[in-house]
Amino acid sequence: MKTIDDLDVAGRRVFVRADLNVPLSGETITDDGRIRAVAPTIAKLAQSGAKVIVASHLGRPKGAPDPQYSLAPVARRLAELLGRDVAFATDTVGESARATVAELGDGQVALLENLRFNAGETSKDDAERGAFADALAALADRYVGDGFGAVHRKHASVYDLPARLPHAAGQLIATEVGVLKRLTEEVSRPYAVVLGGSKVSDKIGVIENLLDKADRILIGGGMVFTFLKAKGYEVGSSLLQEDQIPVVQEYLERAEKAGVEFVLPVDVAVSGSFPDVKTGAPVADFEVVPADAMPEGKLGLDIGPESGRLFAAKLADAATVFWNGPMGVFEHPAFAEGTKAVAQGLLDSPAFTVVGGGDSAAAVRTLGFDETKFGHISTGGGASLEYLEGKTLPGLAALED
């Protein structure tokens, strides 16, 4: 893989595919970790005299403009972090983008509007994705891939665009791959993997490969309820991946045969409705119930305190831990305790610890933990999980020569 040092960028229009998918509360960025992570690559390109065109997705809009997913607040924060102006194009490949790029001088930086405001970005149809990649390619002369959090997506700006331009990997991707590679080559055991979060359908399949690699798999977050249901328990109206129940049953059987330990919560914090994470208003009907006796109609929103202690104990004697996905809806204080227990468990463990994922990394920082105390905080959750599985990631393959 070439790096940006191998690319002639001075005076050229350089497209940087970043992952600026940061958590927002209205227009306020609640954690800017992903912007800080890619800023050095952008700064270096600007210093080298490139006309830097930064692009990213934010959230999951449905292929059309949607103001709640605008990157405008990110452009403002990026400008602050770089200490230089960042021009913001209000579209991705339209008139505003073309004019913004045309006005860029050497060493100047622009950010395009959300790539996913265009259906071509995420399309499964090669021709539709290719047409959008053509439109992006027309804006630039060079491509730098540095959106590690999105390299597992076969999307136009991640996979198709680098095929159309001379390309290289940015500094963030180089660092991420360097650290994660170590985990695929020489893992000190016991190796524990903690999985949670809300992208259940994306991540449940990852367990298939982890069964051959991990010694212990701890399940929290929204993923728990498919496991509890697979064991025959009531899960109320919690997040559930109904079609994956037989798959999970098979995982549980295979794990038992292979001597891999699944650790499931023994208690769950529930409420009748999703909490107001914006105001953090108290939850009137908060209750902790045994994991095998959830009341009907209630939502499971965190692992309970006994589970927090159990999970921490299961991490205490691990030698390597990879963690992706918060244990609960940590954005609300009533449901942050499980995530705190796992974060503290990681800090108390002598293990080499890798935390991956936009929200997991944000949780560690916003809940007050010192990020320097973890072995590595990856900007990608799904991306790092799939990398550790040994899969070929479209956005990394595309950067190879």
Ligand SMILES: Nc1ncnc2c1ncn2[C@@H]1O[C@H](COP(=O)(O)OP(=O)(O)O)[C@@H](O)[C@H]1O
């Ligand atoms: N039990 C749950 N029900 C619904 N959402 C949950 C639950 N537990 C965690 N979450 C949510 O999961 C989100 C993070 O999931 P995900 O995107 O998969 O993690 P990451 O970004 O770290 O990869 C958080 O916003 C959190 O509120």
Ligand SMILES: O=C(OP(=O)(O)O)[C@H](O)COP(=O)(O)O
């Ligand atoms: O937040 C992300 O992934 P992550 O939650 O697995 O860390 C990336 O920005 C990818 O976003 P996507 O899962 O909507 O493709």
